Amino acid sequence: MMALLLAAGLALVALLPGWFGGFPPGRLLGLAASHAGLALAGVVPAALLGLALGVLVTRPSGRALRPAADALAAAAQAVPPVVAVALAVPAFGFGWGPTILALLLYGIMPVLRATVAALEAVPPEARLAALALGYTPAGALREVELPLAWPLVLDGLRVALVLAVATAAVGALAGAATLGTPIVLGLQNQNQLLVLQGAAATAALAFAAEGLLLALAGYGAGRGRRSSASPASSDGTAQSRKP
Protein backbone atom coordinates (compact mmCIF):
# COMPACT_ATOMS: atom_id res chain seq x y z
CA MET A 1 0.00 0.00 0.00
CA MET A 2 2.61 2.41 -1.26
CA ALA A 3 0.03 5.10 -2.05
CA LEU A 4 -1.42 5.19 1.46
CA LEU A 5 2.08 5.45 3.03
CA LEU A 6 2.95 8.32 0.72
CA ALA A 7 -0.34 9.98 1.60
CA ALA A 8 0.43 9.74 5.32
CA GLY A 9 3.91 11.21 4.82
CA LEU A 10 2.60 14.10 2.74
CA ALA A 11 -0.19 14.75 5.24
CA LEU A 12 2.47 15.14 7.93
CA VAL A 13 4.35 17.63 5.75
CA ALA A 14 1.12 19.54 5.24
CA LEU A 15 -0.02 19.59 8.87
CA LEU A 16 3.22 20.09 10.85
CA PRO A 17 3.90 23.74 9.85
CA GLY A 18 0.50 24.56 11.34
CA TRP A 19 2.02 24.53 14.82
CA PHE A 20 4.81 26.91 13.73
CA GLY A 21 2.79 29.79 12.39
CA GLY A 22 1.55 28.22 9.17
CA PHE A 23 -2.02 27.42 8.12
CA PRO A 24 -3.84 26.00 11.19
CA PRO A 25 -4.22 22.17 11.04
CA GLY A 26 -7.89 22.28 12.04
CA ARG A 27 -8.84 24.50 9.14
CA LEU A 28 -6.67 22.48 6.78
CA LEU A 29 -8.57 19.31 7.71
CA GLY A 30 -11.87 21.10 7.15
CA LEU A 31 -10.67 22.23 3.73
CA ALA A 32 -9.53 18.67 2.96
CA ALA A 33 -13.03 17.39 3.71
CA SER A 34 -14.70 19.95 1.48
CA HIS A 35 -12.02 19.33 -1.18
CA ALA A 36 -12.78 15.60 -1.13
CA GLY A 37 -16.51 16.31 -1.31
CA LEU A 38 -16.04 18.60 -4.26
CA ALA A 39 -13.85 16.07 -6.10
CA LEU A 40 -16.43 13.35 -5.55
CA ALA A 41 -19.27 15.62 -6.65
CA GLY A 42 -17.39 16.08 -9.91
CA VAL A 43 -16.01 12.61 -10.49
CA VAL A 44 -19.12 10.57 -9.68
CA PRO A 45 -21.30 12.09 -12.43
CA ALA A 46 -18.28 12.06 -14.74
CA ALA A 47 -17.77 8.34 -14.12
CA LEU A 48 -21.45 7.56 -14.65
CA LEU A 49 -21.56 9.63 -17.82
CA GLY A 50 -18.31 8.16 -19.15
CA LEU A 51 -19.52 4.63 -18.47
CA ALA A 52 -22.90 5.25 -20.05
CA LEU A 53 -21.36 6.88 -23.12
CA GLY A 54 -18.78 4.10 -23.41
CA VAL A 55 -21.50 1.45 -23.33
CA LEU A 56 -23.66 3.41 -25.76
CA VAL A 57 -21.03 3.87 -28.46
CA THR A 58 -20.01 0.19 -28.38
CA ARG A 59 -23.60 -1.01 -29.00
CA PRO A 60 -24.48 -1.76 -32.63
CA SER A 61 -27.19 0.93 -32.47
CA GLY A 62 -24.84 3.57 -31.03
CA ARG A 63 -21.78 2.90 -33.14
CA ALA A 64 -22.52 5.93 -35.31
CA LEU A 65 -22.09 8.19 -32.26
CA ARG A 66 -18.57 6.93 -31.60
CA PRO A 67 -16.63 9.68 -33.48
CA ALA A 68 -18.76 12.41 -31.91
CA ALA A 69 -18.21 11.03 -28.40
CA ASP A 70 -14.47 10.70 -28.97
CA ALA A 71 -14.25 14.27 -30.22
CA LEU A 72 -16.31 15.57 -27.32
CA ALA A 73 -14.18 13.81 -24.74
CA ALA A 74 -10.93 14.95 -26.35
CA ALA A 75 -12.16 18.54 -26.56
CA ALA A 76 -13.27 18.41 -22.93
CA GLN A 77 -9.80 17.45 -21.86
CA ALA A 78 -7.99 19.87 -24.14
CA VAL A 79 -9.35 22.85 -22.19
CA PRO A 80 -7.03 23.61 -19.23
CA PRO A 81 -8.90 23.37 -15.90
CA VAL A 82 -8.19 26.97 -15.01
CA VAL A 83 -9.80 28.10 -18.25
CA ALA A 84 -12.77 25.80 -17.73
CA VAL A 85 -13.34 27.19 -14.26
CA ALA A 86 -12.91 30.79 -15.45
CA LEU A 87 -15.32 30.29 -18.36
CA ALA A 88 -17.93 28.67 -16.12
CA VAL A 89 -17.95 31.48 -13.51
CA PRO A 90 -20.22 33.81 -15.53
CA ALA A 91 -22.72 30.98 -15.98
CA PHE A 92 -22.63 29.43 -12.52
CA GLY A 93 -21.34 32.23 -10.32
CA PHE A 94 -18.58 31.71 -7.79
CA GLY A 95 -18.18 28.61 -5.62
CA TRP A 96 -18.74 24.93 -6.32
CA GLY A 97 -20.70 25.21 -9.57
CA PRO A 98 -17.93 26.05 -12.03
CA THR A 99 -15.48 23.70 -10.32
CA ILE A 100 -17.84 20.74 -10.54
CA LEU A 101 -18.37 21.51 -14.23
CA ALA A 102 -14.61 21.52 -14.84
CA LEU A 103 -14.18 18.27 -12.90
CA LEU A 104 -17.02 16.71 -14.84
CA LEU A 105 -15.46 17.61 -18.18
CA TYR A 106 -12.13 16.30 -16.99
CA GLY A 107 -13.39 13.03 -15.60
CA ILE A 108 -15.40 11.86 -18.61
CA MET A 109 -12.47 11.29 -20.94
CA PRO A 110 -10.47 8.68 -18.98
CA VAL A 111 -13.59 6.74 -18.03
CA LEU A 112 -15.01 6.86 -21.57
CA ARG A 113 -11.71 5.78 -23.11
CA ALA A 114 -11.24 2.95 -20.63
CA THR A 115 -14.81 1.72 -20.99
CA VAL A 116 -14.64 1.65 -24.78
CA ALA A 117 -11.24 -0.08 -24.79
CA ALA A 118 -12.34 -2.59 -22.17
CA LEU A 119 -15.58 -3.49 -23.95
CA GLU A 120 -13.74 -3.83 -27.24
CA ALA A 121 -11.24 -6.16 -25.58
CA VAL A 122 -13.98 -8.61 -24.55
CA PRO A 123 -13.32 -11.81 -26.57
CA PRO A 124 -15.78 -11.72 -29.48
CA GLU A 125 -16.52 -15.42 -29.06
CA ALA A 126 -17.68 -14.82 -25.46
CA ARG A 127 -20.06 -12.14 -26.68
CA LEU A 128 -21.29 -14.34 -29.56
CA ALA A 129 -21.73 -17.28 -27.18
CA ALA A 130 -23.83 -15.12 -24.86
CA LEU A 131 -26.20 -14.20 -27.68
CA ALA A 132 -26.20 -17.72 -29.12
CA LEU A 133 -27.22 -19.22 -25.77
CA GLY A 134 -30.16 -16.86 -25.53
CA TYR A 135 -29.09 -13.81 -23.54
CA THR A 136 -30.85 -10.64 -24.61
CA PRO A 137 -28.40 -7.91 -25.68
CA ALA A 138 -28.87 -6.21 -22.30
CA GLY A 139 -28.35 -9.51 -20.50
CA ALA A 140 -25.17 -10.20 -22.45
CA LEU A 141 -23.86 -6.74 -21.50
CA ARG A 142 -24.67 -7.18 -17.82
CA GLU A 143 -23.67 -10.80 -17.36
CA VAL A 144 -20.78 -11.24 -19.76
CA GLU A 145 -19.37 -8.05 -21.26
CA LEU A 146 -19.24 -5.79 -18.20
CA PRO A 147 -17.80 -8.42 -15.83
CA LEU A 148 -15.06 -9.16 -18.36
CA ALA A 149 -14.41 -5.46 -19.00
CA TRP A 150 -14.46 -4.42 -15.34
CA PRO A 151 -10.72 -4.54 -14.49
CA LEU A 152 -9.86 -2.14 -17.32
CA VAL A 153 -12.81 0.12 -16.54
CA LEU A 154 -11.59 0.31 -12.96
CA ASP A 155 -8.23 1.61 -14.18
CA GLY A 156 -10.03 4.43 -15.94
CA LEU A 157 -12.03 5.22 -12.81
CA ARG A 158 -8.81 5.43 -10.80
CA VAL A 159 -7.23 7.87 -13.24
CA ALA A 160 -10.39 10.00 -13.21
CA LEU A 161 -10.49 10.05 -9.41
CA VAL A 162 -6.86 11.07 -8.96
CA LEU A 163 -7.23 13.70 -11.66
CA ALA A 164 -10.34 15.06 -9.95
CA VAL A 165 -8.64 15.35 -6.56
CA ALA A 166 -5.67 17.16 -8.09
CA THR A 167 -7.85 19.43 -10.21
CA ALA A 168 -10.27 20.38 -7.44
CA ALA A 169 -7.54 22.67 -6.05
CA VAL A 170 -8.23 24.99 -8.97
CA GLY A 171 -11.70 25.54 -7.52
CA ALA A 172 -10.12 27.93 -5.00
CA LEU A 173 -9.83 30.46 -7.85
CA ALA A 174 -13.61 30.46 -8.15
CA GLY A 175 -13.98 30.86 -4.42
CA ALA A 176 -14.71 27.23 -3.51
CA ALA A 177 -13.20 26.17 -0.18
CA THR A 178 -10.62 23.56 -1.16
CA LEU A 179 -7.01 22.74 -0.44
CA GLY A 180 -6.26 25.25 -3.19
CA THR A 181 -7.30 27.98 -0.79
CA PRO A 182 -4.02 28.05 1.22
CA ILE A 183 -2.11 27.99 -2.08
CA VAL A 184 -3.98 31.03 -3.38
CA LEU A 185 -3.53 32.79 -0.03
CA GLY A 186 0.17 31.95 0.01
CA LEU A 187 0.67 33.27 -3.50
CA GLN A 188 -1.16 36.51 -2.66
CA ASN A 189 0.83 37.06 0.55
CA GLN A 190 4.15 35.73 -0.69
CA ASN A 191 3.99 33.03 2.00
CA GLN A 192 5.75 29.93 0.59
CA LEU A 193 4.85 27.87 3.63
CA LEU A 194 1.12 28.11 2.85
CA VAL A 195 1.77 27.11 -0.77
CA LEU A 196 3.76 24.09 0.40
CA GLN A 197 1.04 23.07 2.87
CA GLY A 198 -1.72 23.31 0.27
CA ALA A 199 0.29 21.42 -2.34
CA ALA A 200 1.34 18.67 0.06
CA ALA A 201 -2.20 18.27 1.39
CA THR A 202 -3.63 18.03 -2.15
CA ALA A 203 -1.07 15.41 -3.11
CA ALA A 204 -1.75 13.51 0.14
CA LEU A 205 -5.47 13.45 -0.65
CA ALA A 206 -4.83 12.28 -4.23
CA PHE A 207 -2.62 9.42 -3.04
CA ALA A 208 -5.12 8.51 -0.34
CA ALA A 209 -7.94 8.40 -2.90
CA GLU A 210 -5.89 6.18 -5.20
CA GLY A 211 -4.92 3.92 -2.32
CA LEU A 212 -8.51 3.56 -1.17
CA LEU A 213 -9.79 2.76 -4.65
CA LEU A 214 -7.00 0.21 -5.16
CA ALA A 215 -7.87 -1.36 -1.82
CA LEU A 216 -11.51 -1.54 -2.87
CA ALA A 217 -10.50 -3.01 -6.22
CA GLY A 218 -8.24 -5.50 -4.47
CA TYR A 219 -11.18 -6.53 -2.34
CA GLY A 220 -13.33 -6.85 -5.46
CA ALA A 221 -10.63 -8.82 -7.26
CA GLY A 222 -10.32 -11.12 -4.24
CA ARG A 223 -14.01 -11.90 -4.44
CA GLY A 224 -14.15 -12.21 -8.21
CA ARG A 225 -10.58 -13.00 -9.15
CA ARG A 226 -11.93 -14.85 -12.14
CA SER A 227 -12.88 -11.61 -13.87
CA SER A 228 -9.45 -10.00 -13.75
CA ALA A 229 -7.22 -13.04 -13.97
CA SER A 230 -8.88 -15.17 -16.57
CA PRO A 231 -9.13 -13.11 -19.77
CA ALA A 232 -5.36 -13.23 -20.08
CA SER A 233 -5.02 -16.89 -19.18
CA SER A 234 -7.90 -17.96 -21.39
CA ASP A 235 -6.31 -16.06 -24.27
CA GLY A 236 -3.14 -17.99 -23.66
CA THR A 237 -4.81 -21.35 -23.70
CA ALA A 238 -6.95 -20.46 -26.67
CA GLN A 239 -3.79 -19.72 -28.59
CA SER A 240 -1.99 -22.85 -27.51
CA ARG A 241 -5.08 -24.81 -28.44
CA LYS A 242 -4.92 -23.79 -32.09
CA PRO A 243 -3.72 -26.72 -34.15
Add this chain to the structure above:
Amino acid sequence: MIAFENVSVSFDATEALSCVNLQVAEGVLCALVGPSGSGKSTLMKLVNRLVEPSAGRVLVRGADVAGQDPARLRRSIGYVMQSTGLFPHRTVAANIGTVPRLLGWDSSRIATRVADLLELVQLDPDLAQRLPGALSGGQAQRVGLARALAADPDILLMDEPFGAVDPITRRDLRAELRRIHAGTGKTILLVTHDPEEALELASQVVVLRDGAVVADGAPAALVAEDAPEFARTLLGGGQPGLRRLSLLPAEVARDACPAPADAPALPEGATLADALSRMAETGRDVLALGKGSLRLEAVLARGR
Protein backbone atom coordinates in the same frame (compact mmCIF):
# COMPACT_ATOMS: atom_id res chain seq x y z
CA MET B 1 -37.93 -30.33 -38.33
CA ILE B 2 -35.52 -27.88 -40.00
CA ALA B 3 -36.16 -26.61 -43.51
CA PHE B 4 -34.47 -24.01 -45.67
CA GLU B 5 -36.62 -22.72 -48.53
CA ASN B 6 -34.84 -20.77 -51.28
CA VAL B 7 -32.62 -19.14 -48.70
CA SER B 8 -30.01 -16.58 -49.71
CA VAL B 9 -27.73 -14.64 -47.38
CA SER B 10 -25.60 -11.68 -48.38
CA PHE B 11 -23.11 -9.76 -46.28
CA ASP B 12 -22.51 -6.37 -47.85
CA ALA B 13 -20.99 -7.35 -51.20
CA THR B 14 -20.44 -11.09 -50.72
CA GLU B 15 -23.22 -13.62 -51.18
CA ALA B 16 -22.56 -16.25 -48.52
CA LEU B 17 -25.48 -18.50 -49.50
CA SER B 18 -27.48 -18.48 -52.71
CA CYS B 19 -30.87 -20.11 -53.02
CA VAL B 20 -30.38 -23.01 -50.66
CA ASN B 21 -33.08 -25.65 -50.35
CA LEU B 22 -32.58 -28.23 -47.67
CA GLN B 23 -34.59 -30.35 -45.26
CA VAL B 24 -33.38 -32.08 -42.17
CA ALA B 25 -35.92 -34.47 -40.67
CA GLU B 26 -36.51 -34.94 -36.96
CA GLY B 27 -33.90 -37.09 -35.23
CA VAL B 28 -31.42 -36.93 -38.11
CA LEU B 29 -27.73 -36.19 -37.61
CA CYS B 30 -26.88 -34.10 -40.64
CA ALA B 31 -23.25 -33.26 -41.43
CA LEU B 32 -22.40 -30.07 -43.33
CA VAL B 33 -19.14 -30.28 -45.21
CA GLY B 34 -17.40 -28.05 -47.73
CA PRO B 35 -14.32 -25.93 -48.20
CA SER B 36 -13.54 -22.96 -45.97
CA GLY B 37 -15.86 -20.06 -46.75
CA SER B 38 -18.45 -22.24 -48.47
CA GLY B 39 -21.17 -21.06 -46.07
CA LYS B 40 -21.44 -23.90 -43.53
CA SER B 41 -21.44 -21.70 -40.42
CA THR B 42 -23.76 -19.21 -42.07
CA LEU B 43 -26.25 -21.96 -42.90
CA MET B 44 -26.15 -23.17 -39.31
CA LYS B 45 -26.57 -19.68 -37.83
CA LEU B 46 -29.76 -19.18 -39.83
CA VAL B 47 -31.42 -21.79 -37.63
CA ASN B 48 -31.10 -19.78 -34.40
CA ARG B 49 -31.25 -16.35 -36.05
CA LEU B 50 -27.64 -15.40 -35.49
CA VAL B 51 -27.83 -14.67 -39.22
CA GLU B 52 -30.92 -13.41 -41.04
CA PRO B 53 -31.76 -14.57 -44.58
CA SER B 54 -31.84 -11.84 -47.22
CA ALA B 55 -34.32 -13.96 -49.17
CA GLY B 56 -36.31 -17.13 -48.55
CA ARG B 57 -37.39 -18.59 -45.24
CA VAL B 58 -36.10 -20.88 -42.54
CA LEU B 59 -38.53 -23.18 -40.75
CA VAL B 60 -37.77 -24.74 -37.39
CA ARG B 61 -40.30 -27.18 -35.90
CA GLY B 62 -42.61 -26.13 -38.71
CA ALA B 63 -42.60 -22.41 -37.92
CA ASP B 64 -40.79 -19.59 -39.70
CA VAL B 65 -38.02 -18.37 -37.41
CA ALA B 66 -38.47 -14.79 -38.63
CA GLY B 67 -41.54 -14.42 -36.42
CA GLN B 68 -39.92 -15.81 -33.27
CA ASP B 69 -38.26 -14.02 -30.38
CA PRO B 70 -34.50 -14.58 -30.95
CA ALA B 71 -33.60 -15.07 -27.26
CA ARG B 72 -36.36 -17.63 -26.67
CA LEU B 73 -35.60 -19.44 -29.93
CA ARG B 74 -31.90 -19.67 -29.02
CA ARG B 75 -32.61 -21.00 -25.53
CA SER B 76 -34.48 -23.87 -27.18
CA ILE B 77 -31.60 -24.81 -29.50
CA GLY B 78 -28.23 -26.10 -28.29
CA TYR B 79 -25.21 -24.42 -29.88
CA VAL B 80 -21.63 -25.64 -29.72
CA MET B 81 -19.07 -23.16 -31.04
CA GLN B 82 -15.86 -23.99 -32.82
CA SER B 83 -13.83 -21.91 -30.35
CA THR B 84 -15.91 -23.27 -27.41
CA GLY B 85 -16.91 -19.69 -26.49
CA LEU B 86 -16.87 -20.53 -22.77
CA PHE B 87 -17.30 -17.52 -20.50
CA PRO B 88 -13.82 -16.94 -19.04
CA HIS B 89 -15.15 -15.34 -15.84
CA ARG B 90 -17.49 -18.18 -14.96
CA THR B 91 -16.74 -21.58 -13.51
CA VAL B 92 -17.31 -24.75 -15.49
CA ALA B 93 -20.49 -25.39 -13.50
CA ALA B 94 -21.80 -21.85 -14.10
CA ASN B 95 -20.97 -22.12 -17.80
CA ILE B 96 -22.88 -25.37 -18.11
CA GLY B 97 -25.84 -23.97 -16.16
CA THR B 98 -26.21 -20.88 -18.36
CA VAL B 99 -29.35 -21.78 -20.31
CA PRO B 100 -31.17 -23.42 -17.36
CA ARG B 101 -30.51 -20.20 -15.41
CA LEU B 102 -31.91 -18.14 -18.27
CA LEU B 103 -34.95 -20.39 -18.29
CA GLY B 104 -35.46 -19.73 -14.59
CA TRP B 105 -34.75 -23.20 -13.18
CA ASP B 106 -34.18 -23.24 -9.43
CA SER B 107 -30.63 -23.67 -8.24
CA SER B 108 -30.94 -27.21 -6.87
CA ARG B 109 -32.38 -28.43 -10.17
CA ILE B 110 -29.50 -26.72 -12.01
CA ALA B 111 -26.92 -28.28 -9.70
CA THR B 112 -28.35 -31.75 -10.29
CA ARG B 113 -28.43 -31.20 -14.03
CA VAL B 114 -24.82 -29.94 -14.08
CA ALA B 115 -23.65 -33.02 -12.17
CA ASP B 116 -25.51 -35.30 -14.61
CA LEU B 117 -24.02 -33.52 -17.61
CA LEU B 118 -20.46 -33.71 -16.27
CA GLU B 119 -20.99 -37.44 -16.05
CA LEU B 120 -22.57 -37.61 -19.51
CA VAL B 121 -19.58 -35.94 -21.18
CA GLN B 122 -17.22 -37.86 -18.90
CA LEU B 123 -15.66 -34.97 -17.05
CA ASP B 124 -14.28 -35.23 -13.54
CA PRO B 125 -16.77 -33.59 -11.10
CA ASP B 126 -13.78 -31.86 -9.46
CA LEU B 127 -13.51 -29.66 -12.56
CA ALA B 128 -16.88 -28.05 -11.82
CA GLN B 129 -15.42 -25.17 -9.83
CA ARG B 130 -12.54 -24.45 -12.24
CA LEU B 131 -12.42 -21.54 -14.63
CA PRO B 132 -12.26 -22.34 -18.38
CA GLY B 133 -8.72 -20.92 -18.56
CA ALA B 134 -7.54 -23.87 -16.48
CA LEU B 135 -8.93 -26.57 -18.77
CA SER B 136 -7.25 -28.55 -21.54
CA GLY B 137 -8.60 -28.14 -25.07
CA GLY B 138 -10.45 -31.45 -24.93
CA GLN B 139 -11.97 -30.68 -21.53
CA ALA B 140 -13.10 -27.25 -22.74
CA GLN B 141 -14.83 -28.82 -25.75
CA ARG B 142 -16.61 -31.28 -23.49
CA VAL B 143 -17.79 -28.39 -21.32
CA GLY B 144 -19.01 -26.64 -24.46
CA LEU B 145 -20.96 -29.76 -25.42
CA ALA B 146 -22.41 -30.09 -21.91
CA ARG B 147 -23.44 -26.42 -21.94
CA ALA B 148 -25.27 -26.90 -25.24
CA LEU B 149 -27.08 -29.96 -23.88
CA ALA B 150 -27.97 -28.38 -20.53
CA ALA B 151 -31.64 -27.57 -21.10
CA ASP B 152 -32.15 -30.75 -23.14
CA PRO B 153 -32.89 -29.01 -26.47
CA ASP B 154 -34.39 -31.13 -29.23
CA ILE B 155 -32.12 -29.43 -31.78
CA LEU B 156 -28.35 -29.21 -31.52
CA LEU B 157 -26.11 -27.04 -33.73
CA MET B 158 -22.44 -27.98 -33.64
CA ASP B 159 -19.89 -25.86 -35.51
CA GLU B 160 -16.68 -27.86 -35.75
CA PRO B 161 -17.15 -28.98 -32.16
CA PHE B 162 -14.07 -31.18 -32.06
CA GLY B 163 -11.84 -28.93 -34.12
CA ALA B 164 -8.94 -28.23 -31.84
CA VAL B 165 -8.25 -31.51 -30.10
CA ASP B 166 -5.86 -34.40 -30.68
CA PRO B 167 -7.02 -37.42 -32.73
CA ILE B 168 -7.57 -39.65 -29.69
CA THR B 169 -9.70 -37.15 -27.78
CA ARG B 170 -11.48 -36.49 -31.02
CA ARG B 171 -12.35 -40.15 -31.40
CA ASP B 172 -13.67 -40.22 -27.81
CA LEU B 173 -15.79 -37.13 -28.34
CA ARG B 174 -17.10 -38.54 -31.59
CA ALA B 175 -18.11 -41.75 -29.84
CA GLU B 176 -19.81 -39.69 -27.15
CA LEU B 177 -21.75 -37.71 -29.71
CA ARG B 178 -22.87 -40.90 -31.40
CA ARG B 179 -23.98 -42.27 -28.03
CA ILE B 180 -25.86 -39.07 -27.17
CA HIS B 181 -27.55 -38.98 -30.55
CA ALA B 182 -28.56 -42.62 -30.35
CA GLY B 183 -29.79 -42.17 -26.78
CA THR B 184 -31.79 -38.98 -27.23
CA GLY B 185 -32.89 -38.85 -30.86
CA LYS B 186 -32.03 -35.15 -31.13
CA THR B 187 -31.90 -33.44 -34.49
CA ILE B 188 -28.27 -32.45 -34.97
CA LEU B 189 -26.54 -30.21 -37.52
CA LEU B 190 -22.80 -30.84 -37.44
CA VAL B 191 -20.22 -28.79 -39.34
CA THR B 192 -16.99 -30.69 -39.84
CA HIS B 193 -13.88 -30.57 -41.99
CA ASP B 194 -13.20 -34.23 -41.38
CA PRO B 195 -14.79 -36.39 -44.12
CA GLU B 196 -14.41 -39.52 -42.05
CA GLU B 197 -16.27 -37.88 -39.18
CA ALA B 198 -19.06 -36.79 -41.49
CA LEU B 199 -19.45 -40.19 -43.13
CA GLU B 200 -19.18 -42.10 -39.91
CA LEU B 201 -21.55 -40.05 -37.73
CA ALA B 202 -24.14 -38.67 -40.08
CA SER B 203 -27.16 -40.26 -41.71
CA GLN B 204 -27.41 -37.26 -44.05
CA VAL B 205 -24.44 -35.43 -45.53
CA VAL B 206 -24.75 -32.04 -47.21
CA VAL B 207 -21.90 -30.75 -49.36
CA LEU B 208 -21.62 -26.99 -49.80
CA ARG B 209 -19.53 -25.12 -52.33
CA ASP B 210 -19.47 -21.34 -52.86
CA GLY B 211 -22.72 -20.91 -50.96
CA ALA B 212 -24.68 -23.56 -52.81
CA VAL B 213 -25.67 -27.14 -51.94
CA VAL B 214 -23.91 -29.39 -54.46
CA ALA B 215 -24.84 -32.74 -52.91
CA ASP B 216 -27.26 -33.97 -50.27
CA GLY B 217 -27.79 -37.59 -49.38
CA ALA B 218 -26.84 -40.67 -47.40
CA PRO B 219 -23.09 -41.03 -46.76
CA ALA B 220 -22.63 -44.13 -48.92
CA ALA B 221 -24.49 -42.49 -51.82
CA LEU B 222 -22.15 -39.48 -51.83
CA VAL B 223 -19.01 -41.58 -52.38
CA ALA B 224 -20.66 -43.89 -54.92
CA GLU B 225 -19.53 -43.79 -58.53
CA ASP B 226 -22.58 -41.84 -59.70
CA ALA B 227 -22.22 -39.17 -56.97
CA PRO B 228 -21.26 -35.60 -57.97
CA GLU B 229 -17.53 -35.45 -58.61
CA PHE B 230 -16.93 -32.64 -56.08
CA ALA B 231 -18.58 -34.58 -53.26
CA ARG B 232 -16.72 -37.77 -54.18
CA THR B 233 -13.37 -36.00 -54.12
CA LEU B 234 -14.09 -34.12 -50.90
CA LEU B 235 -15.44 -37.11 -49.01
CA GLY B 236 -13.60 -39.96 -50.68
CA GLY B 237 -10.13 -39.17 -49.36
CA GLY B 238 -8.60 -40.39 -52.65
CA GLN B 239 -10.16 -43.86 -52.24
CA PRO B 240 -13.90 -43.36 -52.57
CA GLY B 241 -14.39 -47.04 -53.39
CA LEU B 242 -12.87 -48.14 -50.09
CA ARG B 243 -14.69 -45.36 -48.21
CA ARG B 244 -17.96 -46.62 -49.53
CA LEU B 245 -17.19 -50.21 -48.53
CA SER B 246 -16.29 -49.00 -45.05
CA LEU B 247 -19.76 -47.50 -44.71
CA LEU B 248 -21.60 -50.71 -45.55
CA PRO B 249 -22.06 -53.56 -43.06
CA ALA B 250 -20.75 -56.93 -44.24
CA GLU B 251 -24.24 -58.43 -43.75
CA VAL B 252 -25.53 -56.73 -46.91
CA ALA B 253 -23.40 -59.09 -49.07
CA ARG B 254 -23.84 -62.22 -46.98
CA ASP B 255 -24.55 -65.50 -48.73
CA ALA B 256 -26.81 -67.91 -46.82
CA CYS B 257 -24.87 -71.03 -47.77
CA PRO B 258 -22.14 -71.86 -45.25
CA ALA B 259 -18.45 -71.11 -45.89
CA PRO B 260 -15.82 -73.91 -46.26
CA ALA B 261 -14.72 -75.23 -42.87
CA ASP B 262 -11.25 -73.63 -43.09
CA ALA B 263 -12.47 -70.16 -44.21
CA PRO B 264 -11.28 -67.25 -41.98
CA ALA B 265 -14.12 -65.79 -39.87
CA LEU B 266 -15.31 -62.19 -39.88
CA PRO B 267 -16.58 -60.74 -36.57
CA GLU B 268 -20.14 -59.43 -36.12
CA GLY B 269 -20.55 -55.76 -37.04
CA ALA B 270 -17.65 -55.79 -39.51
CA THR B 271 -17.92 -53.63 -42.64
CA LEU B 272 -17.29 -54.62 -46.24
CA ALA B 273 -13.96 -52.79 -46.01
CA ASP B 274 -13.01 -55.00 -43.06
CA ALA B 275 -13.95 -58.03 -45.16
CA LEU B 276 -11.80 -56.86 -48.06
CA SER B 277 -8.90 -56.26 -45.71
CA ARG B 278 -9.30 -59.72 -44.17
CA MET B 279 -9.30 -61.28 -47.66
CA ALA B 280 -6.21 -59.33 -48.62
CA GLU B 281 -4.28 -60.44 -45.56
CA THR B 282 -5.34 -64.13 -45.77
CA GLY B 283 -5.26 -64.46 -49.55
CA ARG B 284 -8.72 -66.10 -49.49
CA ASP B 285 -11.76 -65.02 -51.52
CA VAL B 286 -14.36 -66.40 -49.15
CA LEU B 287 -14.94 -65.67 -45.44
CA ALA B 288 -17.22 -67.10 -42.80
CA LEU B 289 -19.79 -64.59 -41.52
CA GLY B 290 -22.07 -65.93 -38.80
CA LYS B 291 -23.78 -69.01 -40.18
CA GLY B 292 -23.29 -67.90 -43.79
CA SER B 293 -20.41 -66.85 -46.01
CA LEU B 294 -19.09 -63.78 -47.80
CA ARG B 295 -17.56 -63.96 -51.25
CA LEU B 296 -15.19 -61.50 -52.94
CA GLU B 297 -17.47 -61.02 -55.96
CA ALA B 298 -20.36 -60.12 -53.66
CA VAL B 299 -18.17 -57.54 -51.86
CA LEU B 300 -17.01 -55.98 -55.10
CA ALA B 301 -20.56 -55.88 -56.46
CA ARG B 302 -21.52 -53.67 -53.50
CA GLY B 303 -18.66 -51.30 -54.08
CA ARG B 304 -20.40 -49.57 -56.94
